[in-house]
Amino acid sequence: MLLGPSLAVSAILFSLGVVGVLLRRNAIIIFMCIELMLNAVNLAFVALSQQLGIDGQVFVFFVMTVAAAEAAVGLAIVIAVYRHRDTVNLQNINLLRG
């Protein structure tokens, strides 16, 4: 039930996350867009778990765990970078760019 529409919503949300990553320069907003992409994938997992068994829902737990760990470490990196450069704008943080 509602498998196709759920996957369509998931695809649109994922693409919006990608567009956000490409569109913004603020590191924190880029992180939020990555969370949005992870959520879109979770939605696809849950939608498919209706037909392919409950294992899809178990996977969503692991995705959430990884997302939580990624947010904690990523925001710690943002804080560390902000201490050095006084900005979170990625245009000014280009030391690692080739």
Add this chain to the structure above:
Amino acid sequence: MVTFAFWLFSGVAIVSAFLCITRRSPVASALWLVNTFFSIAALFIILDAHFLAAVQVLVYAGAIMVLFLFVIMLLNLGRPGPGDMKGWWGRGVAGVAGLVLVGELLALRLVVLPAQLVLPAGTVANAVQEQGAVQAVATPLFQAYLVPFEIASLMLLVAIVGAVVLAKRRV
């Protein structure tokens, strides 16, 4: 009724996600993202994942977004700066890439699931009905997926230590 609720919450989720990536202030972006997460939790309920909906609200809309707002306010980024959006060229590239991606993903929906993998309709709904929303998820999590579960706990420990080490002034 269920279909109407599905489209309602889908619309709210998509509109909120769009506002999240276009608002200039990071706080506004974060609050629209919370709105998206709540709508996705509602979609989880419609898709028979009741426990995941609760976890979604607790972990995503609660814990992770509080962490984001905490960092935004710690770094005093709440004021809308002079546009962190890319220029018109970057916007065009982002829009085209997004449209191509959404086209590809929507085309993927045409793939038909192999018939021998598909369970009879309502299997998951029945499992949730019989065992309860928590047990239906907990049984595979603690039996078939026990090792990944333990590895996930180890990963959380590493993330805690890593976050402390990275954010500390002097190690």
